[in-house]
Amino acid sequence: MAVKLSKAFAVFDNDEYLPLDDLQVTLTRENTSEDGTYTLCLWMYLLKNNRHPGVIIRQVSLLFSSHELKRVCAMFLCMQSTSSIQSLPFLSLDNDLRLVLHPLVQTESSELDVLADQSCPVEKWVHVGCEIGHNIARLHIDGVVTGEKAISFPSCDETVEPVKLSGGDGQNRGGFVQAYAHHVCVLPQPSVTNHYVKNPPLELSLDGSTGGSEDHELEEGGDGVWSVVGGKASCRRNFALDVVLLDALGRAIHKDIELVASLVYADTGYLVEKPKDDAEAPLLTTFDGVEFPSTERPIKLVHGRASFKLKISQLSSKCDNRLFRVCFESPNIPKFPFLRVFSRPIRCVSRNRNSRTPSAPWKRSFAAVYPVDGTTLPSAAEDRPETLRANESNGMAAPNSCGEKAFSDYVVFKYCLETIHSRAAFLRALVVSKTEEELHEFAGRVSQYTGCQHNGYQVLIAKKLLREGEDIWRQVSHDGYSAPWPSLMSKVEESFYNISGQSKRRFTSKDIEFIQQNCGTGSATTTREQFDRLWQWLYPVAMTVATPQVRKTWESVTPKWIEGMVSRKEAEELLRGVDGIPKTGNFILRFASSRSWPHPDAGALVASYVTDDLRINHRLLNLDTRTW
Template sequence: MDSDSVGSQEYSLLKDLRLQIEPKDGTFSLCFWLYFTTSSTFPSTIIQQVYSDISESAPFLVIDDNKRIHLLPVVLLHEEAPDTGNINSWAEVPHATVDFKFPLEKWVHVGCQVCPDYIQLQINGEIVGEKSLCSLLNEKSGSSDLKKLTLANVGGDGNSVQGYVHNFEIFPSISSVKDYHLKDPPLKLSIDESSVSEIEEESDGVWAVVGGKASCRRNFSMDVVLSDAFGQPVDKENEVFASLLYADTRVPVENTTDDEAPLLASYDGIEFSSHERPSKLLLGRASFKLKISQLSSKCDNRFFLIRFCVPKLGNYPFLETYSHPIRCISRSRNTRLSTLVWKRSTVLNFSSVSQSSALDDGSLELQHSGHEAQANPLVKRFRIGQDKTPVSVKTDPTFEQPDEECNSHVQNATQVENEFPRSFDGRPANFNEAYDSPSDSESIGEGNSPLNSMASKRYPISDMTIFKYCLASLAEKSLILKEITTSAPDKEILELANHVSHYSGCSHHGNQILIAKRLISHGRNLWKEMSLNNHHIPWENGVYDIQKHFKMIACCGSRSLSPQDLNLLRKIAGSQEYLTQENFEKLWCWLYPVAITISREWINPIWKSTSPKWIEGFITKEEAEASLQGPTGFQEPGTFVLRFPTSRSWPHPDAGSLVVTYVGNDYKLHHRLLSLHQAYGSYNNGDKRVDVKPLQDMLLAEPELSQLGR
């Protein structure tokens, strides 16, 4: 803070704001971070100007009923100043204003400059409004200074704005407010919803978690991120605590009758009360593996929330975050989770990986649809279909290549598709056979269980291996597949993919199994070709071969990887000068599924398109968010970019998927996973649909998406 400035760098309630200044020559500046809670109502006065010899105050900074901020002239300085005592007079006087809505539950930097002949309003370091005014100083008998001025949120005007301020500073002269925009930004705690796993998102946006006694309840996991106002993780040595609350009252859930904690944290296979074992922040991120105890039989009709907080940083709403509402279900409960279906002609499927719980639309309807209605609580996904009936497409099992660049690739079908009869999204042609007779129960061990119906059959890959794979972590899945693919024939791998997709309720798991053999063998051969049996190679030596094989698998010779793409690949590989086999495998497990996705007929054209650039290449979530920000905040609602999630590597079921990052109508960023198999990759009585729209058209037909970013 400058020596001439006055202010406070701590977090404080907006209603407690009160600072004095003695402007010189009728000039002063101020800036601060501002945060509004959702309980705020508008219009309201944010800051009022108070003088010691004037009994009534006048508004200085207001927010109207459209949540737009206005900076007003100063009493005793400008002829156009609003009347004291009349809280509505500001609307009748000239003022500097912004043309966009102020967001809730988000930190925004506000700056104000006041001079005798103008006022200026800045948001996030950028000038957004300015108004020329007439000065009163020359009429004041030679005095060039204003009387002592107090800026405060004094209330009394019926306002109910609820908020916080941080790093409030006032300068008695004109100062560069933009420089202070970057200093000491405030913090915010949030859930990284792209990290959420083993949770089913139901049709109403509620998370379904399998709880109950120790033998039944399941782990679910998520990461919590402490970041600054610019979205950058903050490396602070603190602990994040998790607790379970009732969603309707926000009251902590009590222990069970046997004194078992309602929320359990799992560490190294041992369960602890979440109150006893907080998670430490590492590079701004805390990871949680949680379980809900015996609540499903006692509180079946109540919703819960998980609250995360950092007590050492203070009890503020922006330093705590809440999960979606949670319904704790029993593993044996007879319920069928519904699939969301858009009542429109588009057939895009979204899986939520954003801060929003679900796409809000009045035309959403519930739909039970074959095996997809039997979603397993292990998988988080919801889908958008067409007119209550998912679109089906039958296609020739031979993979169609989009242009001549793929001719050599067509002749090598075993290398890309392993000669499995496959639909466009990579599923085997007989996937539907496993789902012709859906059971009324989700319980693996009861009713018309597939195990019972298959009891008379014997497969080389045992049932134990199938279920072990379904319940394994990603690292364990990788080891299982590496072992199986070394000796198992293609038929057994196909059967494993069928069974895992059936028992998990998600065909995406099967997709990763089907590409496993090619991914592993292709990666092994590429490493031998690059390394010449060396333990490591310079990154610059290997990157040419990596790009060459990527373009071959992706069937795209017209678009090379950009320096930005290669930089991200290097980060995934560990950002080292030399590339080891272990780091190459990390890179390959991410890159190969992406290349397979790009080779698909409906993705390949938009990957090749560089004007407009439909897919941004290989960028991080943070880079995608930055691309949607303009000089005064986020771009218009509906602006979006497409990207491949950097956190999804084989054998994760979403490896190689596309994510759409977009600005919502709430001026918040949302991230949603595209699931396209209903539109392009299913079968329907041998008939191939010819009326399926290109992906670009379906994207732009979504009400949340209106224009491509950048």
């Protein structure tokens, strides 16, 4: 029969949980079979900060001894050394975190103890079943018998009802052992398995696939720490984390609850606070393109899952290089540790952590070597725009020769805060009405305000990218709405070779298939929208190949250093090989398939590589010239 727990918290409907100190169970003959045997079952969640020896559950009963009635208090479930003297039946946890079931005998011997053959996990729900038979005792962990031994019990006349089981050592709350209990039952029949599967407890968990997105917003280091780009509004990146509500058997459970995310320090668990009152919240979430403090926007569970898209505004370097974690919990339910989940440690870095942009005025020539007037691109080392060489410059763009700004601060800030799609639409209109000098000024100020020279670079290449794309479409489209795919791809390939300045390595059928799939183009005809998507991804790739260092590597076929046009999934399959076992040190270079103009990482290379522990990681490469 189930035991009524008067102090339990009903978290979800009748799903009750309670701290160990609040556990109160009365054991009577009604709970046992005719021969006095019974089974105690419960789910237990041990916390990390436990000390042993220590009592989990104590037992109080009346015992006849030498014709006298004595009140006896003993341990029933405890964490302790196996060498302790026992006088009543109890379950203990030894120094190796293994459960030990002790028989009901008046002896100081431990020969009758039933020792589990496995350790008891902490910070995880574990099911415990203590089966006390007529002449045998069995210990069950997670529905499996982990120990049993033949024993003999004293006659039932030696005890007087009732026997009370209480949580903790009875001395004070928060004793040596801290734990939680769920679904505590005393059953007359040995039905441990039925209890195990009937009503398992719930816990929040981080989806195991989290961080494995194609967007590479989370980079995992060899120490298991995630690296996230944060800081200023225009440079910080979204990263996605999924939280699932599971039962102890690993099944997703739907409950009508909301979760919020907060940023805490990894070492203490304390909330990361704003550096000043008018500063942004440390952790932000995005709704319809607008950023909000994550704690103000709860996410509902849908089919047992909640998906968070987050950004971090607080850099680790501004917090004594401390690591962070993201904490997920519900504001409307008791704050049990099993209904709260933390991400891995996070190091929040700036976009230009390897090449910080100087703050002095930007000394540059308007004769940029990535011209925006449609002239032919050079193919030597000087083809890197001088305006983007933050490491060779001393500052940012200055106003035009008249001392007037062509763009107000409001316009520049608005551009920096817009989505990639909105930036592209703005630049399409901008290149039509503005001069080259004005575009250079705008690019410099975008780089200055975002602290990221790559954002300014996307402005510099906008005019040539759009002009060449328009020329290609005009040549192959007869009605302006669609174009035959074979003719379009032939023209695109020709333009790719002209822009990249190389012709040794041609597109393979696999490359073309990848371009089709990545950009969503049809096999027979292509719409203008599909072509724009293709061109805005491929043009920055061609510009990357045009750099001398990358071009030489790209042209190498034996060995083939840059695989280039493969997806994340295909790269992982190639690294695993035929036998499915990756080899340490193997790597593949490919282009980021989810980065298109005017994203600051458009055209970037990604290294997919095998670590020492045979895991496959993906890292976005910094292609600034000084890093080669």
